[in-house]
Amino acid sequence: MKYIVKILIVLLLLLAVTGCSNQGDIANRVNNGNNVDKVINEQIGKAEKETNPEALENEVLPEAKSGLEVQEPNITKNENTSTEVDYDLTSMSSDMVYAIVYQMMVDPDSYNEKMVRMEGLYYPSYYKPTSKYYHYCIIQDALACCAQGIEFVWEDGNHIYPDEYPKENAKVMVQGIFETYREDGDDNLYCRLKDATMEVINK
């Protein structure tokens, strides 16, 4: 009798835990505030997968660039562009900022064409194969041992480096539209903030 009661408790526990695991609604509320946006993004994602199915599986951080040819990036276009800030990371704690940037890197589709505002340290990086400078906004976690960077393109990308850019490690606030892109001759998918505004907070 005692064993039957115990087995029943275990079964109830199983039911209780599996019952509270549906996160679908929350995911939709956060990541897909605009349903039209969601449909467009899904269609673009599908079209991209059909043209280059392997490439989407090779998502890496911007730091891991390994292209060989010097060519303009092949940008993933989206007609629907947000105007309001969808993810204001400046009002969040460092733990949350780190976690959201991590999510952007592992699940970029959910953040595509969303307006992101973030605060971090400016870091430029020269990449030999493309002969280009890439500009990053670096954020750290609460323990200050882990750092992640998001590439940004300041306005139309015509600003001259280093004359117009701030010094390395200057605290900057960047606001731009999140997008994924690929360099020609490179299958990796990169993330960046396009049409970004940059403000130096502390020189």
Place this chain on the structure above:
Amino acid sequence: MSTILNKLSMYMQYPFVIHALIVGVLIAFCSSLLGVTLVLKRFSFIGDGLSHVAFGGMAVATILNFTNDMPLILTITVICAVLLLRTGQNTKLKGDATLAMLSVGALAIGYLLMNIFSTSSNLTGDVCTTLFGSTSILTLTKTEVWLSVVLSIVVVSIFILFYNKIFAVTFDESFAQATGTKAELYNLLIAVVVAVIVVIAMNLVGSLLVSALVIFPALSAMRIFKSFKAVTICSATLSVFCALTGILVSILGSTPVGSTIVAVDIVAFFIACIIEKVSRR
């Protein structure tokens, strides 16, 4: 206050925060259940030793570029838990010496392997995250969340099903053996369950702080209650409360998750000590 609540409700809209809270609560619940047994059997440091072994396992999984490293870490830690229990009896090396040897050995070898064969550009960050948890609980993949949920259910089920046997082995192993209970088998079961808890708890507080999650709630509960059942229930409640408070405080206050949970556990322990002193008068 309303600002904090608004911020909290905003954070709660992110699925990874909900995942972190669910996994955090489950880990805290499981670790506290076995914590009472470990403290009473004077096995408090077994969790610490196994967590170092798990760090070594994680190093191996990292250099092998495993997408999901949990199964490998789990296998290595469970094997070490079994070996630890077997070699502790009737051998030249006594239990505490074997534990110390295994603990520091795994830590050193793990770090050495990560240094020699590292594929990461941020080795210090990787090691730091593994040892102290950092924001690991907020960056869990769906597979890790499900694996943690399933393992937690397994641990709780084992505890419920074998509650009487675990109780008997914990308090008087010799008497339990004399009455026909296979004490060695149940000790082995406890060691395996502890290994599972250690591996899933590494995501929450990191490998260096895992034993705090096992020991503190049990010790706090022992200050207030005296019966095994009451201590276990109080320990589980306290552990879940501290883990929830720790996670929420850390995401609101920009502090490292693991250290904050342990800090809350320490505060709870001192409060329990005060309650004990007051209730004695």
